[in-house]
Each structure stands twice: as C-alpha cells, then as structure tokens.
Amino acid sequence: MDILKINTDLLSNYISTNDKNIYKDAVRSAHSKMHAGTSVGADYLGWLELPLDDQDLLLDSIGKIANEIQSRSSVFIVIGVGGSYLGTKAVHDALKPYFGSDSVYPEIMYAGQNMSGAYLKQLLRYIEDKEVFINVISKSGTTTEPAIAFRVLRSYMEERYGEEANDRIVVTTDSEKGALKELANEKGYRSFVIPDDIGGRYSVLTPVGLLPLAVAGLDIRALLAGAKQATLDLLEDDLESNSAYRYAVARQVLYAKGYTIELLASFEPSLKYLHEWWKQLFGESEGKGLQGIFPAAVSFSTDLHSIGQYIQDGRRDLFETLLHFNDVEDDQQIPYDSDDRDGLNYLVDRTLNEINAISKEGTALAHSEGGVPVLKIELAKLDEFHLGYLIYFFMKACAMSAYLSGVNPFDQPGVEAYKNKMFELLGKLVLSEQEV
Numbered sequence: 001m002d003i004l005k006i007n008t009d010l011l012s013n014y015i016s017t018n019d020k021n022i023y024k025d026a027v028r029s030a031h032s033k034m035h036a037g038t039s040v041g042a043d044y045l046g047w048l049e050l051p052l053d054d055q056d057l058l059l060d061s062i063g064k065i066a067n068e069i070q071s072r073s074s075v076f077i078v079i080g081v082g083g084s085y086l087g088t089k090a091v092h093d094a095l096k097p098y099f100g101s102d103s104v105y106p107e108i109m110y111a112g113q114n115m116s117g118a119y120l121k122q123l124l125r126y127i128e129d130k131e132v133f134i135n136v137i138s139k140s141g142t143t144t145e146p147a148i149a150f151r152v153l154r155s156y157m158e159e160r161y162g163e164e165a166n167d168r169i170v171v172t173t174d175s176e177k178g179a180l181k182e183l184a185n186e187k188g189y190r191s192f193v194i195p196d197d198i199g200g201r202y203s204v205l206t207p208v209g210l211l212p213l214a215v216a217g218l219d220i221r222a223l224l225a226g227a228k229q230a231t232l233d234l235l236e237d238d239l240e241s242n243s244a245y246r247y248a249v250a251r252q253v254l255y256a257k258g259y260t261i262e263l264l265a266s267f268e269p270s271l272k273y274l275h276e277w278w279k280q281l282f283g284e285s286e287g288k289g290l291q292g293i294f295p296a297a298v299s300f301s302t303d304l305h306s307i308g309q310y311i312q313d314g315r316r317d318l319f320e321t322l323l324h325f326n327d328v329e330d331d332q333q334i335p336y337d338s339d340d341r342d343g344l345n346y347l348v349d350r351t352l353n354e355i356n357a358i359s360k361e362g363t364a365l366a367h368s369e370g371g372v373p374v375l376k377i378e379l380a381k382l383d384e385f386h387l388g389y390l391i392y393f394f395m396k397a398c399a400m401s402a403y404l405s406g407v408n409p410f411d412q413p414g415v416e417a418y419k420n421k422m423f424e425l426l427g428k429l430v431l432s433e434q435e436v
C-alpha cells in the first residue's frame, strides 16, 4: 500500500468538486510563495526542505553523544515545553513498549512541561539512585517553565556530581542568542543548535527531537528518511496529487460550512502524544485573529465509551480525521472457549488488531451517518519511517491550511497574554525594549 493514503470517500455529501476547485489557484499560489520563501512568515520556513539536506555530520555527532549518554546514564531528562518536547514524546511514546522500560536504553523523562511542584519534587526523588543526564531544550532560552525546571535540576546536578555535572548537561537552543546559550558557553556544556528559521512546533526533526530519540534507541535515520520521502512526494502544487494539500483544503471547506472543530481520532493508545503534538501544531498555527479550527483529539475505542455519545449525537459542528496505522507490531489472537458464555467464539482466530481495524470502519460509517464529516488518513506501518512521513505531512498540510485561511502559520502572539498577566501577578520586572 501507499506510505500514506488519504481517503475522502465519506466526505462526498459534504464537499463537492466545486468546493475544492475554488481553492485550486490559492493552493498553487501559496505553494509557490512557500517554496520561493516569499510567503508570510517565510523566515520560519526552514523545516520545509530540511529533510532533503545532507545531515550526516549532525547525525554522526548526535549518534556519538547518544551512545555516551546510553552508557553513562539510566535516566535522561528532557527539559522543555510545547514544541521543545511534544514531538519527542509523540514519537517515543508511539514506539516504546506499553509496559516496563527497555532497560538497554536510559529511561526518558520530561521536566519543564508543567509548573507542578509535586511533579518536580517527585522526579528529584525518583532519580536519586540513578545515573542522570539532562537535555535542556529551549529555542528562546527564556521560557518560564523549562527555565525553572532547569534551575532546580542544574543545582541538583551540581550538588550531586560537582564538576562532572557540566559534562552531563546537554543544551539545545538558538545558535547565538538567549540566556541558555550564554550559560552553555560559560559552563562548557555540549550544545546543539535549533536552526534560526525553524520554530518550536516545526522542530521535531532537528536536534530538538533527534537527540532524545537517539538516546531512547530509536532509528532517527529512518525517521528522517520518512520525512525526506514525504518532502519529495509533497512537492507538487496540484491539489489533486498532493495529499497534504487535499487534507488542508478539506479542512478549510468544512470550516467554511460551520464544522469548526476537528477531532483527530486514532486507534492505538500509544498515539496519545502524537495527538498532543498535532494539537499544538494546528492550534498554534491557525488559532488567531479570532478564527481557526479548534483541534481536539480522541483515542478509540476507549473514548467511544465516553465522548462517543456526543460525537454520534451532539451538536453537528465537528468533523473527524481518523488516523490509522495498518501494521502494528505485536498482536493478540482471540482464543477458543468451549463454553462460549461470553458469545465471543465467532471471533476465534481473529486478532485484536484486525478487530480494531474493523471497529475503525464501523466508527467511520456510524459517525458519518450521524452527520459527522469523516476523513481517513491511513499509513502502512507504525514505525520510525512512517512517523517521519506523517510528521512532515502534517506540518506541510498545516502551513497550507493556515495560508488558505489568511494567517501566518509560524507566529503565536496569543501565547504572550497569559505570560504577561502571570508576570504581572508574580511582580516580575519587565523592561521595555528601549530599556533593555
């Protein structure tokens, strides 16, 4: 099967050929501006052709440090928030075993993604008898949550390891600016660069995601190979032949018809953080100027028994994107039972993954009949290559969708509002630009 297939069969009642054709020229124009680097926010288009670059040197140096970290630690703490950790957690959770940790590799833990005192305190307690390495990741180097976590963990590391602490802290940040960069220079921390032209939520395929994923033992070359294949496959400016643009246009047509909420639904619980990454990508890229599709996510079949009632029968302002990986490693067959009291013998010899796939089809039909526009994104296999492909597919679709709705996909002015209010309440001295 194709690496990624987008299936819009169930959308025919909602989207006509004419609805799509209206967007054809806008898609061509946004595409050529994006690739010429002249679109709005073009300073942040570094991710667009990054997978085509030769990254061997970078991958070698990531591989070297990852090997060292694997041999010298049992816990690797990624400090970061938003785009500085969600992509890593999305890929790692999708591929790591459900139970227990793979003891060959360090356990990946996260900090600085919340402001819970209990979380940080318990993390400190948990690592007490373990060998630790830290990767602090922040493009700006000044985001409050990771800055606080790093201050606490740095002081812990210095107290515990003395001089050696500097060797156990790796920084991923801007090439020149920011407090983190200054500290890295001063302390001699090893560091990786987040390219200037790539923003947080588009950065998982840079050292932001690559180092922690390599430490976790994942095949980052396969991840990048998948992204490269997607980059090549999605180079066409034609709406019909570019699946990312078909997805972007379907979203915009549905939004214009009053379907203002998109529910991303998948059928493997390990994809929960892929949902979270996707929510940030689309929410921060499109939700501005008092408009934008609200990105929400559900995990089926679990959530069919909670929010399923609403989806089937509640307000008709949502559409659903079903995400499915056909081949998932590990499966369980249904055993024969001579009593058959539970009435399940009709399923004997079938596997749970087969039943899961059928439940996806049933869900799509039921929701569609209930008045929910349903589109499907199907991938051949749940592995690094296909996740790399999907990540790039979503980033390109998101940028196109934002351009079609007339907003800059790469800024996030609204995020500042909460920070300013919080700083005011905390009594932080905020200098104006002239005073800095």
Ligand code: PA5
Residues within 6 Å of the ligand: 081, 082, 083, 084, 137, 138, 139, 140, 141, 142, 143, 146, 199, 200, 201, 202, 284, 412
């Ligand atoms: O997409 C973005 O740019 C943001 O969501 C950032 O990822 C997030 O705010 C973290 O920023 P930083 O990496 O500067 O600490």
